[in-house]
Amino acid sequence: MIEVxxxxxxxxxxxxxxxxxxxVPKGEVLGLLGPNGAGKTTTMRILTCYMPADEGxxxxxxxxxxxDSLEVRKRIGYLPENAPLYxxxxxxxxxxxxxxxxxxxxxxxxxxxxxxxxxxxxxxxLHKRIGEMSxxxxxxxxxxxxxxxxxxxxxxxxxxxxxxxxxxxEIRTIIREIGREKTVILSTHILPEVQATCNxxxxxxxxxxxxxxxxxxxxxxxxxxxxLVVEARGPADEIRQGLAALDGVxxxxxxxxxxxxxxLELAVTDGKAVAERVFAAAVRAxxxxxxxxxxxxxxxxxxxxxxxxxxxxx
Amino acid sequence: xRNVTAIARREFQGYFNSLIAYVFLVIxxxxxxxLFFRVFFLNGQASMRLMFDIMPWVYLFxxxxxxxxxxxxxxxxxxxxxLMTLPVRDVEAxxxxxxxxxxxxxxxxxxTFPIPLIxxxxxxxxxxxxxxGYLAAILLGAAYLAVGVFVSSLTQNQIVAFIxxxxxxxxxxxxxxxxxxxxxxxxxxxxxxxVSLGTHFESxxxxxxxxxxxxxxxxIIGFFLYLNVRSIESRKWR
Numbered sequence: 358m359i360e361v362x363x364x365x366x367x368x369x370x371x372x373x374x375x376x377x378x379x380x381v382p383k384g385e386v387l388g389l390l391g392p393n394g395a396g397k398t399t400t401m402r403i404l405t406c407y408m409p410a411d412e413g414x415x416x417x418x419x420x421x422x423x424x425d426s427l428e429v430r431k432r433i434g435y436l437p438e439n440a441p442l443y444x445x446x447x448x449x450x451x452x453x454x455x456x457x458x459x460x461x462x463x464x465x466x467x468x469x470x471x472x473x474x475x476x477x478x479x480x481x482x483l484h485k486r487i488g489e490m491s492x493x494x495x496x497x498x499x500x501x502x503x504x505x506x507x508x509x510x511x512x513x514x515x516x517x518x519x520x521x522x523x524x525x526x527e528i529r530t531i532i533r534e535i536g537r538e539k540t541v542i543l544s545t546h547i548l549p550e551v552q553a554t555c556n557x558x559x560x561x562x563x564x565x566x567x568x569x570x571x572x573x574x575x576x577x578x579x580x581x582x583x584x585l586v587v588e589a590r591g592p593a594d595e596i597r598q599g600l601a602a603l604d605g606v607x608x609x610x611x612x613x614x615x616x617x618x619x620x621l622e623l624a625v626t627d628g629k630a631v632a633e634r635v636f637a638a639a640v641r642a643x644x645x646x647x648x649x650x651x652x653x654x655x656x657x658x659x660x661x662x663x664x665x666x667x668x669x670x671x
Numbered sequence: 672x673r674n675v676t677a678i679a680r681r682e683f684q685g686y687f688n689s690l691i692a693y694v695f696l697v698i699x700x701x702x703x704x705x706l707f708f709r710v711f712f713l714n715g716q717a718s719m720r721l722m723f724d725i726m727p728w729v730y731l732f733x734x735x736x737x738x739x740x741x742x743x744x745x746x747x748x749x750x751x752x753x754l755m756t757l758p759v760r761d762v763e764a765x766x767x768x769x770x771x772x773x774x775x776x777x778x779x780x781x782x783t784f785p786i787p788l789i790x791x792x793x794x795x796x797x798x799x800x801x802x803x804g805y806l807a808a809i810l811l812g813a814a815y816l817a818v819g820v821f822v823s824s825l826t827q828n829q830i831v832a833f834i835x836x837x838x839x840x841x842x843x844x845x846x847x848x849x850x851x852x853x854x855x856x857x858x859x860x861x862x863x864x865x866v867s868l869g870t871h872f873e874s875x876x877x878x879x880x881x882x883x884x885x886x887x888x889x890x891i892i893g894f895f896l897y898l899n900v901r902s903i904e905s906r907k908w909r
Contacts, residue, residue: 405756409907430758437756441749443681445688457677458757486688502753 358383358510358540359404364413366399373399374410375564381557383509386536388555388572389544390660395561397544398438401514404542405435418509431459434503438514440496444488448479448498451487452505459506469505477501477531493524500531511535513543517550529554548660560660585623585631585651586612591644593619599638605631618647674759678767682741683774691737692775699733699779707786717794719787723804723876727844727869730815735836737775738819739829741768742903746827761903765896769820776812780805800878807875810888814868815840817895824902844868 359381366374374396381387389397403410404417406426414421420428443451452470461469474480477497482490487498496516503511516532517525532554535541545551551558552572560568560575568575589596593611596619601609605626612620625631632651639646686692706729707722714721745751754764790796818839823832845851847867852860864870868891871884 402752407752407756407906427758427760430756433756435753435756437749437752439749441751441753443685443750444748445685446681450684454677454681455757457680458674458759460673460758 359417361415362413364400364403364410364415366403366410372564377566379559379566379569381540381542383540384538385557386541386555388551388558389542389561390546390551390558391561392546396564397561398514401512401542401544405433405512406430432509434506434508434511436499436503436513436516439518440499442487442495442498444486446487448483448487451498452501455502455505461506473501473504476504492519493521496520496528500528504535509539511539511541513541515544517545517547585625585635586648587623587635588618588620588648589639589644589646590618591642595642596644597621599642600635603631603634603638605634674763675767675770678759678764679770679774682768682771686775695733695737695775696779696782699729700782703729703783704786717790717796719790719801719804722786723808726808727811727872730812731837731840734776734812734815735819735833735840738772738816738823738836739832740823741772741820742824743827743829743832762900765820765899765903769816769896772816772820773813776816777809780808803878803880804876806880807872810875811868811872814888814891817892818843821895821899821902824899
C-alpha cells in the first residue's frame with residue numbers, strides 16, 4: 358500500500374530524514390516511534406505530499422507522491438501534529454467543506470458527515486465552534502476530518518498528544534477500529550501507545566530508521582538483556598557470589614545497600630526462570646527476600662537502547 | 672472549479688463567522704457615506720465622482736485588512752498543512768481565497784447603492800459614469816486584493832501582511848501621480864504611468880471603458896495571483 362524507498366530530506370545543512378526505507382501492506386497499523394526531532398513528522402509530510410523528498414521515491418496505493426500528488430492526496434486522510442483546524446467554524450460546516458473538497462456527491466454528503474460525527478462521538482458538541490471545544494474534542498474533529506472520504510490510508514501525527522488518559526483511551530479505541538479496514542501510520546513518542554494500537558513498529562533516531570518489526574519481535578530482541586532486581590538480607594558478599602553462580606545469570610551489580618538489605622541488579626537471559634532460582638537459593642541459604650522484580654524486557658528497553666544508548670556510545 | 676468554489680465559500684463564510692465582515696461592512700459604509708456627503712452638499716453637483724475619487728484611499732486600508740489573514744493565519748495556525756494535503760491544486764486554493772475576498776468587496780460596493788439613489792432623487796444623475804465608476808472600483812479593488820492576498824502568503828504575521836500590503840499598494844498607486852512623474856526621466860515616467868494603478872482608475876472612472884485599461888487590470892491581477900501560486904509552491908522547491 359505504501360512504499361518508501363531511500364528517502365532523504367534536508368533543511369539547509371540539517372538532514373531531517375536520511376535514507377529511509379519501509380513498506381506498509383494493506384490493513385496494517387504501523388507505529389512510527391522515535392524521540393522528538395527524529396524525522397517522524399518530515400517522513401509523514403513527504404508521504405502526504407506536503408513537501409517533496411530531496412532524494413528517493415515514495416508511492417501510496419501505486420501513485421508516486423511527487424508526480425501523482427493529487428491522486429495520492431485523494432487516497433489519504435491526514436491529521437497533522439496538534440490537529441490544526443479552522444477554529445472559528447462549526448464542526449458540521451467544516452466537515453461539509455471537506456466533503457465538498459473531497460468530491461463527495463451532494464446526495465451523499467449529509468450521510469457521510471453524519472457517519473463520521475457518530476464514529477468520532479461528536480454528537481454532543483455540534484453546537485460549539487471548533488475553537489471552543491476541549492482539546493480532546495478538537496482531536497476528534499481532526500480524526501473525523503481524515504475519515505470523511507473513507508480513505509484507504511490514514512496518516513496520524515501524534516494523535517494523542519495533549520489529551521488526558523481517558524481521552525487517549527477513547528482515541529486509541531477509534532484508531533484500532535479504523536485500523537481493521539484501513540492502512541494506518543501513526544507517529545508517537547509514547548511507547549504504550551504502540552503496544553496498544555500497532556501491529557508493526559518502526560523506530561527512528563537522528564533522521565535514520567533503526568528498527569523495524571512487530572512489537573513482540575522488538576521485545577524479543579531485548580530479552581537477552583533483561584533485568585532482575587533483587588533485595589535480600591544476609592551477608593552481602595555471600596549473596597552476591599551465590600546469585601552470580603546461578604544458572605542464567607550473566608552478571609551481578611550491587612545497586613546499593615539499605616539497613617541490612619543489599620540491592621542487586623542481575624542481567625539475565627530469561628527473567629522468569631531465573632527469578633524462581635533466586636527464590637530457591639534464598640530459601641536454601643536463609644536470606645530474607647524483600648524484593649524480587651523482573652524488569653520485563655519491553656519496548657521501552659529497545660527504544661532506550663536504540664535511541665539513547667547508542668548516542669552515549671558515540 | 673469545484674474546489675475553487677468550495678474554498679471561496681468557506682473563506683467567505685469565514686469572514687462572517689469571525690465578525691470581520693460585519694466590522695468591515697459597517698465601517699466601510701459609514702466612512703464612505705460620510706466622506707461623500709460631507710463634500711457633496713457643498714459641491715452641489717448631482718455626481719458620484721466624489722465617491723469614486725476617494726475609493727483608492729479608502730481601499731488602501733480596507734483591502735489589506737480583509738486580505739491579511741487569508742494565508743498568514745493558515746500558516747500561523749498550521750491549517751496550511753491540512754489545506755495543502757487536500758486534493759486541491761495550489762492555483763485553486765489561491766483563486767478560492769481571492770474570489771472570497773472579492774465577494775466581500777463587491778458586497779460592500781453593492782451596499783453603497785443608497786448613495787446614488789439619494790443623489791438621483793436630489794438632482795439629475797447620469798448613470799453612465801456611475802456604472803463606469805463602479806466597474807473601475809471593482810477592478811481597482813480586485814487589483815489591490817491580488818496584491819494583498821499575495822503579500823499574506825509571504826508571512827505568518829497578519830500585521831506584517833497588512834503593512835506590507837498597504838505599502839505595496841500605495842507605491843503602485845503613487846508612481847502614476849504627478850509628483851513622481853515630474854521627478855523621474857521621461858522614459859521611466861511613461862512606464863510608471865502605465866504600471867500605476869491610479870492612471871487607469873481615473874480613465875475608467877470618467878465613464879470611458881477602454882480595453883487597454885481592462886487588460887491592464889486583468890494582467891496586474893493575474894500577475895499577483897501567479898506570484899501567489901509560486902510563493903505557495905515554494906515549500907516544494909528542492
